[in-house]
Amino acid sequence: MTFNEMRDLLFARGRFGIRPGLDTIRRILHRLDHPERQFPVIHIAGTNGKGSTAAFLASILQQGGYRTGLFTSPHLISFTERFRINGVSISEELLVPLAEEVLAAAPVEATFFELVTAMALLYFARERVEVALLEVGMGGRLDATNAVTGILSIITPVSLDHCRYLGDTVREIAAEKAGIIKDSAPVVCSSQDDEALAVILDRSAAAAAPLFCCGREFRGEWRPDGLAYVGLNRTLSGLTPGIPGDYQRDNAACALAAAELLAEMGFPLVTTSLASGIRSACWPGRMELFPGPPRLLLDGAHNPAGVSALLTSLERIKRERLFLVTGVMGDKDRDGVLGPLLPHAHQVITVSADLPQALPADELAVFCRSLGARVTAAKSVAQGIDLAREQAGNDDLILVTGSLYLVGEARGLLLHQPCRPFQG
Numbered sequence: 337m338t339f340n341e342m343r344d345l346l347f348a349r350g351r352f353g354i355r356p357g358l359d360t361i362r363r364i365l366h367r368l369d370h371p372e373r374q375f376p377v378i379h380i381a382g383t384n385g386k387g388s389t390a391a392f393l394a395s396i397l398q399q400g401g402y403r404t405g406l407f408t409s410p411h412l413i414s415f416t417e418r419f420r421i422n423g424v425s426i427s428e429e430l431l432v433p434l435a436e437e438v439l440a441a442a443p444v445e446a447t448f449f450e451l452v453t454a455m456a457l458l459y460f461a462r463e464r465v466e467v468a469l470l471e472v473g474m475g476g477r478l479d480a481t482n483a484v485t486g487i488l489s490i491i492t493p494v495s496l497d498h499c500r501y502l503g504d505t506v507r508e509i510a511a512e513k514a515g516i517i518k519d520s521a522p523v524v525c526s527s528q529d530d531e532a533l534a535v536i537l538d539r540s541a542a543a544a545a546p547l548f549c550c551g552r553e554f555r556g557e558w559r560p561d562g563l564a565y566v567g568l569n570r571t572l573s574g575l576t577p578g579i580p581g582d583y584q585r586d587n588a589a590c591a592l593a594a595a596e597l598l599a600e601m602g603f604p605l606v607t608t609s610l611a612s613g614i615r616s617a618c619w620p621g622r623m624e625l626f627p628g629p630p631r632l633l634l635d636g637a638h639n640p641a642g643v644s645a646l647l648t649s650l651e652r653i654k655r656e657r658l659f660l661v662t663g664v665m666g667d668k669d670r671d672g673v674l675g676p677l678l679p680h681a682h683q684v685i686t687v688s689a690d691l692p693q694a695l696p697a698d699e700l701a702v703f704c705r706s707l708g709a710r711v712t713a714a715k716s717v718a719q720g721i722d723l724a725r726e727q728a729g730n731d732d733l734i735l736v737t738g739s740l741y742l743v744g745e746a747r748g749l750l751l752h753q754p755c756r757p758f759q760g
Contacts, residue, residue: 339428342435343415347758349448356478360446364454365483367441371461372484375405378469378594379484381476381513382492384642385526385587388579388619389492390469392591395578396613397467397598398422400605405468407456407481409449412621412744413755419456421463423618434459448760449473453480467603473760475502477515487601489516489545490524490594492587494532495641500667510535517543524594525549526586548593556589558582563614565589568596570607575614581623581635582652583645588614621743623649626750629730630659632721634747636740638664640672646737647676655733657682659724661746662738663717665759666695670703673738678709681735683727686713687720689741693759717745 337345365372378393380386387408397404404422411417419426426434438454453473460468470481494510502509510532517523517539525536527550540547548554548568557564563575563585572592577584592610599605623646626632633653637646650658660681664670678684686700697720701713714720724734736746741757748755 337432337436339432342432343756345439346435346448346451349446349451350758350760355447356475358478358480358483360443361450361453361480361483364438364442364446364450365457368438368454368458372457374461375465376467377484377486378467378488378490378598379472379481379486379516380469380490380492381472381479381516382490382526383495383497383509383513383639384645385492385583386471388584388587388622389490389526389590390471391579391619392577392588392614392617393490393594394420394423394469395617396591396595396605396610397603399613399616400603400609402466402603403464405456405460405463405465407453407460407468408471409452409473410740410744410758410760412740413748413751413753415756415758418452419459421460421465426459430459431455448758450480453483457484472513472516475512475515477512482516485518486516486521488522488524488594488597489518490590491516491536492526492590493641494528495639496669497639506531507535511539514539517545519543520545522546522548522597524590524597526590527551548597550586550589550593554589554593556585558585563588565592567592570596570610572607572611575611578615578617579619579622580625581645581649583649621740621747624747630725630728630732630734632734632736632750634743635735635737636743637737638668638673638739640669640676643673643676643737647680650680650735653733656729656731657733659728659732659734660684661687661720661724661734661736662700663687663689663697663742664695664700664738665689665691665693665741667693668739670695670700674704675707677737678704678707681709682732683724684709684711685720685723686711687717687742689717689739689745689757691741691757691759694739694741717742718749721746721749
């Protein structure tokens with residue numbers, strides 16, 4: 337089987353959709369002789385900031401000399417991005433036999449995400465990682481990654497998203513995210529609204545899991561010389577996060593707090609590893625600036641909370657005019673995503689990512705016009721970027737946002753790399 341054939345076979349499992357539950361993944365892992373038991377796991381859930389927080393912590397652990405696995409989703413350009421060890425994606429040559437082995441062990445009804453979760457765990461076990469970070473795909477309590485018992489849980493900001501599956505209120509969604517908390521295992525929690533925090537406090541107490549909250553036990557602060565971290569046992573200053581954006585303050589702080597706790601759990605880390613890990617972290621598609629002229633900024637904001645954080649960071653980028661290239665998935669809150677962005681845009685160009693779930697560009701253009709925006713609908717993401725570049729001046733800024741899948745496709749075009757997005 338070739339890599340493309342394997343990838344297409346896995347993508348075809350998308351026909352089973354999203355099916356929350358742990359029975360199938362547990363059956364697969366049992367048939368594979370429980371690879372998840374061969375290394376300690378750090379489990380990360382939340383609505384926004386999961387990937388960035390995971391990238392910061394993985395970088396810290398790598399700088400500390402630990403062989404570190406990282407499993408994230410979705411991928412931006414290549415399917416191999418989902419499986420990393422020490423920052424390097426798995427090779428296509430290794431991925432094919434790994435997928436074949438998992439497919440042989442899996443029931444026919446196993447979903448795409450159940451299969452790739454098992455693949456990540458088997459890969460990390462085979463490659464003898466010393467620690468692995470697993471990013472939840474959706475929710476937490478019934479997510480396939482929750483078949484693993486983590487030694488530490490991290491919960492990033494919780495807000496409304498995936499309401500069809502997780503609930504219509506922040507409280508309901510927080511209950512799903514807090515489902516990753518394990519008995520007696522420490523929990524690092526980012527700043528939360530009161531509803532979400534109340535749920536996390538209750539779940540932590542019920543599990544006798546020590547809870548460390550950003551803004552209470554530790555915090556991050558932007559100062560003239562960079563980011564300062566006032567932590568559990570250490571204070572660091574002059575930090576320079578490798579992932580840009582004002583909103584990375586709390587993501588970096590959570591990663592540093594987790595590193596402090598891990599140091600007490602058999603993973604000692606010197607201060608230089610903490611600082612260099614924050615500096616060396618990389619997470620594409622989040623406030624990622626491509627130099628121009630005109631400059632082009634990619635950001636994967638796709639829900640109201642993510643857009644709010646994006647707008648705060650945009651204030652620091654000097655520009656004449658803003659050209660917005662945007663597309664959203666059909667199940668997203670287009671009002672909450674685009675409503676705050678449109679008043680800042682001189683011109684809006686709507687596009688549709690190369691996925692059946694993406695909202696058609698023409699339909700999105702009609703919506704944006706109803707809010708008073710100047711809009712052009714493009715036939716493709718490539719055409720949308722070309723139109724923005726033709727119209728923007730040297731001192732203008734082109735912002736591509738609204739969906740991680742859109743950002744991935746745009747990034748592939750900018751880097752001249754083939755992109756195969758997949759929602760899952």
